Amino acid sequence: MGAAAECYRLELEGPTAGPFYFLQNHVARVQTSGTVITLDITIRDQSELLGLLRQIRDHGLILNTLTRLKN
Numbered sequence: 653m654g655a656a657a658e659c660y661r662l663e664l665e666g667p668t669a670g671p672f673y674f675l676q677n678h679v680a681r682v683q684t685s686g687t688v689i690t691l692d693i694t695i696r697d698q699s700e701l702l703g704l705l706r707q708i709r710d711h712g713l714i715l716n717t718l719t720r721l722k723n
Contacts, residue, residue, distance in 0.1 A: 657696045659721040664689040666713035674707035689713065692721070 665687055672682060680693040695701045708715060 657694045659692065659694050660701070661717075661719045661721055662691040662693065662708075662715060663717040664691065664708060664713045665716055666711070672711075674704070674711060678704070688716075 666689065667687070675682070675691070675693070678693050678695070680691050683690040693704070695704065705715065
């Protein structure tokens with residue numbers, strides 16, 4: 653039996669023009685304000701989180717904060 657999915661809030665900086673194709677396989681809420689992007693996202697495990705962080709980097713976005721939210 654796998655661990656329960658966790659919810660995270662990521663604050664990113666970079667171009668806010670979407671679409672954010674790297675989120676297509678995730679349950680996420682995206683908010684933008686200027687160059688700041690806030691993602692509230694559900695992640696199944698640490699390997700999925702690492703993959704998301706790599707995609708963020710590959711899209712030229714800067715990760716400012718990563719917070720695990722209480723479920």
